[in-house]
Amino acid sequence: MSKLIETRGLTKKYPGVVALDHVDFDLEPGEVHVLFGENGAGKSTLISMLAGANAPSEGRLLLNGEEVQFESVADAQAKGIYTVFQEFSLIPTLTVAQNIFLGWELRFGPFLDHRAMRARAREMLAELGFDIDPAAIVAQLSRAQQQMVEITKAFHGDLKVLILDEPTASLTDREVDHLFEFVAKLKAQGVGIVYISHRIQEFERIAERVTVLRDGAVIGTVAMAETDEDALVEMMTGRAFDQIYPSITFSPGETLLEVSDLTAPGISGACFQVRRGEVLGVAGLVGSGKSRLFRAVMGLTPVQSGSIRFKGADITNAPTRKIITRGMYYLSPDRKAEGLDLAKNARDNLAVNIIAGQRHSGHGPFIQWGAVNAKIDQICDHVELHAGYRSKPTSQLSGGNQQKVLFGKCFGQDADLIIFDEPTVGVDMGTRAALYLLIKELAEAGKAIVVISSDLPEAMNIAHRLLVLAHGTITAKLSADEMSEDTVLKYFFDETGASQ
Template sequence: MSSAAQPLISLEKLTKRYPGVVALNAVDFDLQAGEVHVLFGENGAGKSTLISLLAGANNPSGGTMSLDGQPLHFTSVADAQDKGIYTVFQEFSLLPTLTVAQNIFMGWEPLIGPFLDHKTMRRRSKEMLAELGFDIDPNVTVASLSRAQQQMVEITKAFHGDLKVLILDEPTASLTDKEVDHLFDFVLSLKQRGVGVIYISHRIQEFARIADRITVLRDGAKIGTVAMNETDEAALVEMMTGRAIDEIYPKIDNLEGETLLEVENLSTDGVHGASFTVRAGEVLGVAGLVGSGKSRLFRALMGLMPHAHGTVRLKGQDISKAPTAAIIRAGMYYLSSDRKNEGLDLAKRSDQNLAVNLIMGDKVPNRSAFVDRKAVSAEVLTILDHVELSEGYRRKVVSQLSGGNQQKVLFGRCFGQHADVYIFDEPTVGVDMGTRAALYLLIKELCEAGKAIIVISSDLPEVMNLSHRLLVLAHGAVTAELAGEDMREDVVLKYFFDESGAQS
């Protein structure tokens, strides 16, 4: 890629203003053909605004855009696609009840007279999917596909015309490691075709594999653009947040007290023979590859999956066969990695919405005339102050908040539970570094208040920096329990692939 080549995309002093807010402030950006250019920044940095302008979903308030040196103006998303710019957003535009072929050809349907030519759609969809290396049956409904397969269908829709620019917004947020590998192979094949790729992600560990250059945004402004081979994770974090990386992870005092949770020889679907303990005032980290069983183990503890055998004691009480509600009442609380489907109530209930999400159901104002609404409101405000949810977001329903602010609300629920053991399953998935730092401080506060904390994470730096002890799982078994100097990346990775945990 020659630095002297004419950029495929060039943005100069691009600006977007909303009433009272400058969402994007005179940003310069360029993309070369055959390049992967990462956009990196915290929630609210301006990434989504920039890609909405390039996708044709919004119009700029100032500045210029060009494609192959020619001025660029859009009337719609479809207009941007006609010009060769296609965006795969986090929320796909697929219709789940229609087939793969029908989704791929939506808006491009071939006709036989006045009728849709379904045979041609199926044949051409099969050809397009095969050409892109996607093993998907064009005749199945989209609802039957995994998220990774749905993403492949969404990408395939971009290849009706002359694709020049593909924009991927958090494409790996809910993919397995194998699916990520497939996606990256595909992106590299696009580079070889000369397609320019704009890649938005919070997963900084991915950049070395995929990026040529990285542009960092903060508060709507461009901080800088760097070549991937001339930077590192620490420098990128400091550019993004204005803080050194060692300021992101707090030092959590280890105040080990009594044993609160004891697990002996626990087995469930995909997990066998797990044993460990957790004490008050400590953070126990849990690491492992996708499919290692790390989430299944703790879902079984919470009664969300059946036990095959084994014993679970909470504060000396046997809760092995207890239902989830009874386990929560006994003092153990679990925050799911799936905040939208299992963690938050996203229904639009106006002023009740935050209360529904922050305080247990029997405290939330409803039709009962006997609920102390003033007390509930006071508790909600206390929690919102605690998690530092900005004043401007407090009257919004949770579904309208960013992923980072939704995660703050999910963490806020912890402070309404008064539990003894907290289990955080992938607590910062899809969350920027600034919000991560705030959530880590909440974990520190809970731990140093004498709670037992369990952090399950696929982010190895996160789990290593927060934990006092670390469990490693592979093939459904605990392959190591590490502490102190043994909690090094090379040691942990060795146990990720330990075959001794595999069942024959």
């Protein structure tokens, strides 16, 4: 069987950097071939060349056995290769139909035929099993729906290869199931799929082969049926799987946060405590209310009844700024929309929290810039943010490095209780290990830590105690000895444990 795509010695060099180093890769018809590696391993560089967005410095790219050189993304698309990047190419102010036919517009004489485009877009969406109104404005769609629109754009021509870059990072479990059903249909039609994801638990469901990249080079290609998660992690990081999660000393101190009978939008009757020196995990399916619970604690959504006490003071419905000032800090799961100013560099993002901390520490109206800059350098060193990345716009950093900046903000604030909401979303295993060590350091220094996670192994391995939520209700409170995957999953759907 001829290969759909084959690369031989593909290399990409930038001044002083080899981003991709003589990579051999191939894709067969009707298979899902996963690219797996840490941030900076070369995955994005490789797919940018497969997609026509980048030209190799050396090496050859073959399509159906014939050597090709893509002049542009449009050129690659014309040859049947379509890429759904993590950052979508949709125009949010246009309709679904207008986005699908952008560059492929149907005309009635000299005029655009919007009626025909809406009708054809409706047919295309229905053929793919996507229930989306072609007249809807893209900005009003969920991320999953936007992804469906992005995929639909690939079906103007003869689709041979679909490249999916972190397609499930922001999807619910049900949406992931729908995506995988769609992938199975494409495989049955002979379409080859290059799939990039950090969610290693997905690979067994959809992948035939996995190629592991590290530092721009191929470490190996393995059949998914002949490997497992532990082996893939070790290939990717050079470390065994059990070295990813550190052992965190459990020395609980005074109770910092006490929540009693809390009812808020999407939350009913929540009761729990958080103590110094402990890591409290919070688990549940997407939509279970685990984020809504702590957004209410932070004053980001209104509390309808119940009480919240922090360091002995009632902070129920207090302004978020006041709650932060008292020593509680929340790291949003959406670093791009809420956590970071992407137009500013890492130093500026960190400076905001350090300056706020100075003003609350009696330094008067003047900013102590020498102390601020010294603290920024200290934090960057601490979170292992390379010196070359500190003055770059944050938008140009990898997801892992953006997450390091986000973590750094809590060091600038010097909070007593830190809430990490989905702290490793879209982050590779190597960066995860580094971030877990920071959490360990904070907890063992006497900070109270909350880790909200949709990644069950993360929630179970990093936490001393675990809250499980379902349908806005705390269904279980488990100690480390009581945590097992079967037990936790039971409470994802069953509310009988709420009184525990």
